[in-house]
Amino acid sequence: xxxxxxxxxxxxxxxxxxxxxxxxxxxxxxxxxxxxxxxxxxxxxxxxxxxxxxxxxxxxxxxxxxxxxxxxxxxxxxxxxxxxxxxxxxxxxxxxxxxxxxxxxxxxxxxxxxxxxxxxxxxxxxxxxxxxxxxxxxxxxxxxxxxxxxxxxxxxxxxxxxxxxxxxxxxxxxxxxxxxxxxxxxxxxxxxxxxxxxxxxxxxxxxxxxxxxxxxxxxxxxxxxxxxxxxxxxxxxxxxxxxxxxxxxxxxxxxxxxxxxxxxxxxxxxxxxxxxxxxxxxxxxxxxxxxxxxxxxxxxxxxxxxxxxxxxxxxxxxxxxxxxxxxxxxxxxxxxxxxxxxxxxxxxxxxxxxxxxxxxxxxxxxxxxxxxxxxxxxxxxxxxxxxxxxxxxxxxxxxxxxxxxxxxxxxxxxxxxxxxxxxxxxxxxxxxxxxxxxxxxxxxxxxxxxxxxxxxxxxxxxxxxxxxxxxxxxxxxxxxxxxxxxxxxxxxxxxxxxxxx
Ligand SMILES: *[C@@H]1O[C@H](CO)[C@@H](O)[C@H](O)[C@H]1NC(C)=O
Ligand SMILES: *[C@@H]1O[C@H](CO)[C@@H](O)[C@H](O)[C@H]1NC(C)=O
Ligand SMILES: *[C@@H]1O[C@H](CO)[C@@H](O)[C@H](O)[C@H]1NC(C)=O
Ligand SMILES: *[C@@H]1O[C@H](CO)[C@@H](O)[C@H](O)[C@H]1NC(C)=O
Ligand SMILES: *[C@@H]1O[C@H](CO)[C@@H](O)[C@H](O)[C@H]1NC(C)=O
Numbered sequence: 001x002x003x004x005x006x007x008x009x010x011x012x013x014x015x016x017x018x019x020x021x022x023x024x025x026x027x028x029x030x031x032x033x034x035x036x037x038x039x040x041x042x043x044x045x046x047x048x049x050x051x052x053x054x055x056x057x058x059x060x061x062x063x064x065x066x067x068x069x070x071x072x073x074x075x076x077x078x079x080x081x082x083x084x085x086x087x088x089x090x091x092x093x094x095x096x097x098x099x100x101x102x103x104x105x106x107x108x109x110x111x112x113x114x115x116x117x118x119x120x121x122x123x124x125x126x127x128x129x130x131x132x133x134x135x136x137x138x139x140x141x142x143x144x145x146x147x148x149x150x151x152x153x154x155x156x157x158x159x160x161x162x163x164x165x166x167x168x169x170x171x172x173x174x175x176x177x178x179x180x181x182x183x184x185x186x187x188x189x190x191x192x193x194x195x196x197x198x199x200x201x202x203x204x205x206x207x208x209x210x211x212x213x214x215x216x217x218x219x220x221x222x223x224x225x226x227x228x229x230x231x232x233x234x235x236x237x238x239x240x241x242x243x244x245x246x247x248x249x250x251x252x253x254x255x256x257x258x259x260x261x262x263x264x265x266x267x268x269x270x271x272x273x274x275x276x277x278x279x280x281x282x283x284x285x286x287x288x289x290x291x292x293x294x295x296x297x298x299x300x301x302x303x304x305x306x307x308x309x310x311x312x313x314x315x316x317x318x319x320x321x322x323x324x325x326x327x328x329x330x331x332x333x334x335x336x337x338x339x340x341x342x343x344x345x346x347x348x349x350x351x352x353x354x355x356x357x358x359x360x361x362x363x364x365x366x367x368x369x370x371x372x373x374x375x376x377x378x379x380x381x382x383x384x385x386x387x388x389x390x391x392x393x394x395x396x397x398x399x400x401x402x403x404x405x406x407x408x409x410x411x412x413x414x415x416x417x418x419x420x421x422x423x424x425x426x427x428x429x430x431x432x433x434x435x436x437x438x439x440x441x442x443x444x445x446x447x448x449x450x451x452x453x454x455x456x457x458x459x460x461x462x463x464x465x466x467x468x469x470x471x472x473x474x475x476x477x478x479x480x481x482x483x484x485x486x487x488x489x490x491x492x493x494x495x496x497x498x499x500x501x
Pocket of ligand 1: 187
């Protein structure tokens with residue numbers, strides 16, 4: 001996106017410290033843990049393994065359980081010998097943990113290939129990017145008046161507060177819940193933003209209904225497959241991403257996950273964890289994980305366990321909690337299913353009012369909330385490895401397109417959207433929370449030394465949110481293990497950090 005981007009550059013200059021920090025030399029009394037398990041090797045689990053290693057040192061055994069592919073929702077599909085992102089695809093330049101991972105792993109930013117975006121309302125293109133950025137700004141001004149500036153300032157203010165987390169984490173501070181974390185960044189205002197609809201917050205700011213319908217709704221549809229009733233905090237996080245400082249990883253974003261596991265020297269177990277039960281012997285509490293592999297079953301004891309996979313019914317691993325009181329740790333709510341269809345074919349540009357494909361100037365089309373419209377977005381996509389000579393295919397050529405929809409596309413729908421096609425690959429994701437399906441944020445601490453990462457997704461679902469949660473859980477696990485209560489849920493951190501320096 002270019003023309004209706006929301007620019008957030010003011011904060012860049014104020015953030016100069018490194019996100020990852022050095023391993024802290026905290027005082028340690030008592031024996032260190034000998035074995036830690038992480039369940040799930042998506043970005044959250046891989047980052048957790050990395051940060052656990054950083055904080056607990058080289059001796060502890062870190063086992064990572066993954067029943068599917070490393071990378072989780074960061075995945076690729078192959079079309080004609082090239083790989084394409086089918087899941088989480090974009091990273092924001094202010095996502096400091098992700099930036100740091102890529103740097104430490106020696107990975108590269110993928111080259112971006114310019115392309116214009118349009119918004120389609122089911123009948124016609126109602127908003128389009130032009131070649132000239134200033135012209136877009138003037139058009140936005142003309143069409144939406146003050147909305148654009150108000151929104152920009154709102155997002156900027158939220159981002160600036162959110163970025164305090166890197167400072168707190170670099171100083172070793174942890175939070176025992178998502179609420180505590182949000183409260184320390186943005187006070188009760190942030191917590192309230194996880195509970196009220198985005199549209200209410202925007203209308204209150206004075207953003208026009210038209211701007212919400214024509215710009216905000218399409219961005220929410222492509223990012224979360226949902227409408228502007230999603231919580232304001234989630235919405236703000238994704239609006240910060242709706243600007244041009246976006247990047248992805250050369251070779252595929254999932255390389256970050258495999259790289260982090262390797263760097264953490266973690267043992268990757270291709271196994272599905274079936275049950276977890278607390279085992280007490282004297283003073284010590286451990287957890288028994290029972291799991292199945294391709295060849296049989298296994299059982300191991302751990303001092304600390306991090307669950308880095310959604311615990312909603314039917315989404316996560318179907319993990320049984322045995323011997324806990326209260327018995328179940330299943331989380332309320334559902335995940336939203338979004339279908340990513342990768343099509344190799346000829347786009348039917350007639351739909352968008354361009355019978356001659358050579359005149360179709362767009363690389364991606366977002367859509368407004370339109371009853372009966374069967375797709376959320378369609379975009380020409382580039383492979384994960386972009387060679388120097390790469391150019392985007394013209395609309396009159398056969399190209400690779402990614403379509404997001406809430407239901408699998410029917411053959412007739414594919415035949416409407418594409419004049420013809422060579423191949424179709426469908427990935428059905430339980431992509432992000434269904435934000436209408438639950439109130440409240442899930443807990444982080446489920447039981448002593450048993451942590452849950454994915455609750456953060458209910459505040460915002462993005463690679464960086466999971467990375468922030470991973471760092472928080474590694475710090476929290478470390479402080480809990482060493483009984484350092486003065487590093488958890490501290491108030492007035494901005495002030496403390498100033499006086500510590
Ligand atoms: C958040 O909501 C609570 C309860 O409704 C209210 O007391 C508080 O003032 C709100 N905070 C902000 C910053 O709006
Ligand atoms: C958004 O979607 C939810 C659930 O699908 C629905 O209940 C709500 O009415 C919709 N809101 C708007 C503003 O369309
Ligand atoms: C794609 O990029 C990754 C990361 O830079 C590299 O390891 C891999 O060899 C590349 N693959 C091809 C086919 O160029
Ligand atoms: C886990 O496996 C162990 C050893 O096979 C067994 O004794 C125990 O009952 C199992 N626990 C659960 C909850 O299935
Ligand atoms: C393309 O879209 C137009 C307009 O919606 C439609 O009439 C036509 O059947 C579609 N398919 C092809 C192959 O042109």
